Amino acid sequence: MTELQRIDYEPAPLLPPAPASGEALDFIVLPRPRHDAGVPLLTALTRRRSTRTYADTPMTLDTIGELLWAANGINRPETGGHTAPSAHGFHEIDIYAALPHGVYRYDPALHHLVLKHVADARNMTGYQDFVAKAPLDLVYVLRGSQVLDTPKQQRELFAAVAAGAICQNVSLYCASEGLATVVRGWINQRRLADALRLNEDEVPLLAQTVGRPAAP
Numbered sequence: 001m002t003e004l005q006r007i008d009y010e011p012a013p014l015l016p017p018a019p020a021s022g023e024a025l026d027f028i029v030l031p032r033p034r035h036d037a038g039v040p041l042l043t044a045l046t047r048r049r050s051t052r053t054y055a056d057t058p059m060t061l062d063t064i065g066e067l068l069w070a071a072n073g074i075n076r077p078e079t080g081g082h083t084a085p086s087a088h089g090f091h092e093i094d095i096y097a098a099l100p101h102g103v104y105r106y107d108p109a110l111h112h113l114v115l116k117h118v119a120d121a122r123n124m125t126g127y128q129d130f131v132a133k134a135p136l137d138l139v140y141v142l143r144g145s146q147v148l149d150t151p152k153q154q155r156e157l158f159a160a161v162a163a164g165a166i167c168q169n170v171s172l173y174c175a176s177e178g179l180a181t182v183v184r185g186w187i188n189q190r191r192l193a194d195a196l197r198l199n200e201d202e203v204p205l206l207a208q209t210v211g212r213p214a215a216p
């Protein structure tokens with residue numbers, strides 16, 4: 001394996017979700033994003049990379065609001081269009097945010113975070129040790145009931161592409177704002193589904209850690 005292909009990690013022991021810290025509100029109204037901020041697209045692309053060492057600095061609500069809006073927020077209120085594409089416009093990917101004070105689902109239409117349950121499930125979002133320390137782990141969840149009209153053989157492919165588009169939006173926002181991020185497919189789907197309290201038809205596809213980069 002070449003140096004470029006090697007992923008640095010320390011496997012973390014499989015522990016139950018940690019107790020939540022801080023106040024877990026039922027709804028968090030997210031601040032509206034700035035629409036004129038950020039570096040030029042090509043600069044963001046130049047900076048895009050995967051990072052696996054994080055400072056434990058908490059994320060501000062302003063940053064979480066912009067990050068989630070960039071990920072898959074509503075950018076055309078007149079039609080309900082999103083920042084990320086999805087086949088047939090089914091928008092079958094839900095974004096879950098594992099924060100120190102609780103597990104939340106992002107509601108793009110309201111631009112709110114909705115409390116799913118009170119636990120610190122960051123350590124359940126992957127096997128790598130940094131996932132429990134970084135301030136935010138996103139999980140991209142396929143809502144199966146949303147794609148019943150998609151032919152079976154296309155469901156997984158289309159959902160993976162939709163999740164990939166959301167990941168890349170997050171990565172470019174992070175690159176623009178000097179945040180660190182890494183997309184992660186190394187997850188335990190069953191344990192993560194339990195930790196997020198998902199329904200039978202909901203499947204975690206990918207995770208993505210976000211935070212401030214650790215000081216060099």
Ligand SMILES: Cc1cc2nc3c(=O)[nH]c(=O)nc-3n(C[C@H](O)[C@H](O)[C@H](O)COP(=O)(O)O)c2cc1C
Nearest residue numbers: 004005007048049050051052182183184185186187
């Ligand atoms: C679908 C997918 C799954 C990935 N899974 C992991 C993962 O579980 N853990 C990890 O540390 N990096 C993961 N990565 C990140 C890749 O390792 C990384 O993109 C690759 O090494 C290239 O490095 P770069 O992103 O800095 O260009 C994943 C990337 C993708 C697209």
